[in-house]
Amino acid sequence: MPNKLALALIALVLTLTLGATAALAAAERASTDPGVRDREVVIGATTPLTGPYASLSSVTIGASAYFKHVNARGGVNGRRIAFRYLDDAYDPAKTVQLTRQLVEQDEVFAIFNSIGTEHNLAVRDYLKAHSVPQVFAASGSTTLGRDAAAYPSSIGFQPSYQAEGWVYGKYLARTRPGARIAVLFQNDDYGKDLLGGLRKGLQRSKAKVIAAEPYEPTATDVQTQVAKLKASGADTFAIFAVGRFAVQAYVYANKLGWKPKLVINNIVSSAANVMALASEGGTNKVVNATISGVFLKDPTDPKWQNDPGVKLYRQILKRYAPQANPNDPYHVYGMAAAFTFVEALRKTGKTPSREALVKAVGSLNVTKNPFMVPGIFVKTGPTDRFPIEQMLLQRWQKGSWRSFGGLWGYRAT
Secondary structure, three states: OOOHHHHHHHHHHHHHHHHHHHHHHHHOOOOOOOOEOOOEEEEEEEEOOOOOOHHHHHHHHHHHHHHHHHHOOOOEOOEEEEEEEEEOOOOHHHHHHHHHHHHHOOOOOEEEOOEOHHHHHHHHHHHHHOOOOEEEEEOOOOHHHHOOOOOOOEEEOOOOHHHHHHHHHHHHHHHOOOOEEEEEEEOOHHHHHHHHHHHHHHOOOOOEEEEEEEEOOOOOOOHHHHHHHHHOOOOEEEEEOOOHHHHHHHHHHHHOOOOOEEEEOHHHHOOOOHHHHHOHHHOOHHHOOOEEEEOEOOOOOHHHOOOHHHHHHHHHHHHHOOOOOOOOHHHHHHHHHHHHHHHHHHOOOOOOOHHHHHHHHOOOEEOOOOOEOOOOOEEOEOOEOOOOOEEEEEEEEOOEEEEEEEEEEOOOO
């Protein structure tokens, strides 16, 4: 039977062991902010992995692949990035529910690059109330930059839709000064911002928007809208839509014998298969010479085939997302956003905090993002919450996009 000294020693060892275990557990939550541990930072997102808008999830897959690439090289300041993303099927109601889950159950450090305009706006007040940074929301909604005073912890990434629409307006005013423009637009902030920007760009020119038809994201098709727009007598057609609605716009225009000059927004032109589907196996000539905007290196553009950034992109995707389509520019978008997030996280130091992250994304000066068109920088400041304010134009030719001309710049307000 053990003597009293032995029992005392056993008790001491147990006490020290339990104390060490408690200390280790405490160390795993070294930061006072949720989601930060000794060896990792947990961030979260919602994305449509399923449903009619599932193609948009390529953005999230690209970002995830880049984070894995960074983790394999030691992470950021010694911490790996744990990226948790949940399927909201592009339903804002589900976005709210799943964002609450990420914040309250998974205790994420920040919400990063969640997909969708209405979706990000639906959770913005909630995230503000819980002091959770909403970083690089995957939306060009102008409010994400314009309303920084009311939402200092929320910021977008891509050029604002208003800025993008303005570029198209300026381009048409210069190249088609008498253009009569018809617009198909999604009936939400996404479509309305693009339409508003287009009209601003057309100011003081003879080119005019003579008809504009909205559609609901829950609609079945846009055949009626396209028929009305053709009947307006327009010679130019701006398609500010998403996914299948953009394809339908091309198909219905072709069936009606309408052959306008086409302009489509970046979300459409960046989708991997939209133009191929719209071409209807090469029989739909309406797609030829379509104009769009671009700020990323399109992996299908011959101009970038030997570019180091595109080669890195393909290497990362092959290693960490081998089933993903390497010709899908949405993956490039995800990597570009993830690269910039990593740069911001580095600026927060060895013990990151939410406050430090918000300051970092509010004072960016990233001039060499390998996935973005050279000369396009990611910059923010105290009065500038629009990270990207430049783009190139591109033209659909011989089955691929070809960029042309110089950079267009616009400061959104």
